[in-house]
Amino acid sequence: MNQNHADPPLAILAELTHRCPLRCPYCSNPTALVGRSGELSTAEWADVFRQAADMGALQVHMSGGEPAARKDLEKLCQAAVDAGLYINLITSGLMIDGARLDRLAAIGVPHVQLSVQGSDAAMCDAVGGYDGAFAIKQDFARAVVARGISLTLNAVLHRANCHQAGDMITMARDLGAARIEVAHTQYYGWGLLNRDGLLPSRDQLDDVTRIVEQARKDSGADLQIDYVVPDYYAETPKACMAGWGRRFLTISPEGKVLPCHAAETVDHLTFDTVRDKTLSEIWYDSPAFNTYRGTDWMPEPCQSCDLKEVDWGGCRCQALALVGDAGATDPVCSKSGQREKLLDALTDAAVSPKAGPDIWTYRQF
Numbered sequence: 001m002n003q004n005h006a007d008p009p010l011a012i013l014a015e016l017t018h019r020c021p022l023r024c025p026y027c028s029n030p031t032a033l034v035g036r037s038g039e040l041s042t043a044e045w046a047d048v049f050r051q052a053a054d055m056g057a058l059q060v061h062m063s064g065g066e067p068a069a070r071k072d073l074e075k076l077c078q079a080a081v082d083a084g085l086y087i088n089l090i091t092s093g094l095m096i097d098g099a100r101l102d103r104l105a106a107i108g109v110p111h112v113q114l115s116v117q118g119s120d121a122a123m124c125d126a127v128g129g130y131d132g133a134f135a136i137k138q139d140f141a142r143a144v145v146a147r148g149i150s151l152t153l154n155a156v157l158h159r160a161n162c163h164q165a166g167d168m169i170t171m172a173r174d175l176g177a178a179r180i181e182v183a184h185t186q187y188y189g190w191g192l193l194n195r196d197g198l199l200p201s202r203d204q205l206d207d208v209t210r211i212v213e214q215a216r217k218d219s220g221a222d223l224q225i226d227y228v229v230p231d232y233y234a235e236t237p238k239a240c241m242a243g244w245g246r247r248f249l250t251i252s253p254e255g256k257v258l259p260c261h262a263a264e265t266v267d268h269l270t271f272d273t274v275r276d277k278t279l280s281e282i283w284y285d286s287p288a289f290n291t292y293r294g295t296d297w298m299p300e301p302c303q304s305c306d307l308k309e310v311d312w313g314g315c316r317c318q319a320l321a322l323v324g325d326a327g328a329t330d331p332v333c334s335k336s337g338q339r340e341k342l343l344d345a346l347t348d349a350a351v352s353p354k355a356g357p358d359i360w361t362y363r364q365f
């Protein structure tokens with residue numbers, strides 16, 4: 001059987017822009033951000049949505065940066081609806097007032113995912129680097145629910161705020177969210193740059209896990225609680241993007257088509273843009289998607305491992321970041337011969353267990 005066969009993508013992540021009013025030090029955007037002048041136009045994005053739907057994609061995650069930093073967000077959402085795509089709008093909530101939300105609701109945006117940086121104003125505003133962000137987010141969340149749009153809170157946890165995990169779950173319930181994703185920071189982009197100031201301790205992680213498990217029992221079916229643990233404390237890697245080039249693709253603000261949002265760090269690959277080729281040509285035929293698609297590329301111990309079609313060898317960007325080789329077994333795996341690189345990172349973080357604005361490098365252009 002050819003394990004490198006490609007099915008159509010199920011969903012696309014449209015990074016409409018890198019512009020954002022917040023400056024989160026855990027942001028997974030690349031440290032070299034794309035400016036406004038490099039972004040795809042309204043017509044180019046609309047064409048991308050049509051192509052994705054024609055290929056069989058069902059869903060578009062409108063993301064960024066802050067997607068609402070695009071003045072044409074309503075036109076882009078309309079184009080996605082016209083193409084037949086289900087929209088998940090991923091936002092900081094800071095650039096969508098009531099009138100704009102009315103327009104998005106009328107277009108048919110069914111689901112909003114709102115990032116939260118803390119359970120109170122002091123934490124939320126400090127992490128996002130924006131005074132007043134917490135209050136605006138609270139109002140925005142209520143306005144989303146009031147319009148009958150399904151709301152997910154995306155609580156991003158790290159060393160400085162993970163003691164607030166329980167309060168963030170309570171906040172999601174109080175705001176009427178249908179779901180909360182309690183997600184530990186993943187270390188890409190600015191998050192990797194700030195890793196030593198963000199990684200929680202093992203005890204902190206265990207506390208959060210206990211809180212989430214208890215909250216799931218208490219909430220029942222009223223609130224769906226999803227939990228993403230930091231890879232660094234795992235024994236087997238996650239199936240990153242459900243496997244390279246298997247289900248998802250990301251399109252950067254300037255139109256580069258990527259197997260995941262961090263893939264540009266794999267700099268020996270060339271990523272085509274939708275300005276040069278069709279989405280279908282890039283998905284099925286480009287070396288960028290085929291190099292790590294399926295299982296043929298895998299080294300040992302993955303090649304003879306029973307889990308190779310479960311986790312697909314883990315994360316290529318993480319292998320590159322930690323061991324300098326995107327084709328290596330993800331060092332999160334206990335069978336990796338280079339797991340000491342991951343353990344070194346945990347040791348480095350434990351040596352200086354500080355957290356907060358004084359030691360973070362905030363996201364900036």
Ligand code: SF4
Nearest residue numbers: 020022023024027065
């Ligand atoms: S993580 Fe923070 S800074 Fe990065 S895009 Fe999201 S809201 Fe903006």
Ligand code: SF4
Nearest residue numbers: 301302305307308333
């Ligand atoms: S050896 Fe490879 S396929 Fe097996 S669990 Fe580890 S990373 Fe996954």
